[in-house]
Amino acid sequence: MLLVGNKKKPLDEIADIHLDDEYERGEMARVLRLGLVCTRTDPKLRPSISQVVCTLDGSERFFKEEGGKEGDVSRKQMYDSSMLMVRQMQALGIH
Template sequence: MAVDFRHKDVLLVKSVREFEARKRPYQELVDWRLAGRYDDGELVRLIKLGIACTRSNPELRPSMRQIVSILDGNDQWFAEARQKKEKREEWRQRNASALSLTRRIQALGIQ
């Protein structure tokens, strides 16, 4: 099943946004099967990249060229993008229809 509407936090983007807003340690997102075998710097880079790629406003997302550069270890884009960070309320407004649809599907028990 691609989307399991039985779970409250069915939207991955919403879950990650809320995780970030609560300022939880990124290590909580790591698959336990890795048994601690991962690079903290890479973890932070990938999570920040995932968050940046899911911004509602396409102008605030990195381009494919920038994504490749970030994956190569160049974190300069993050420093430049910090001033343009999408606010939580702005994200909610832009995604209100998707969030509403998800709540309706869950209320109907559709899976």
């Protein structure tokens, strides 16, 4: 299961159907989780390129430093990220 937004989804629902269930689940989960943290709204919450490379090489260090499960985002991080987006929209005059 992978936490996507506020829902847990099995990898089978996320993986490309053309893979015909022929993939290493741990690797798939790592790449998907990494994609989620790399697309966080607040750039300060995203991993550095060296952290991305280490994670793709199999290191769990970045996710362990993040605390909790891989890919999980704390409520504070989600709130901070959302507030940043709201402030940016307000600065652009978007209401």
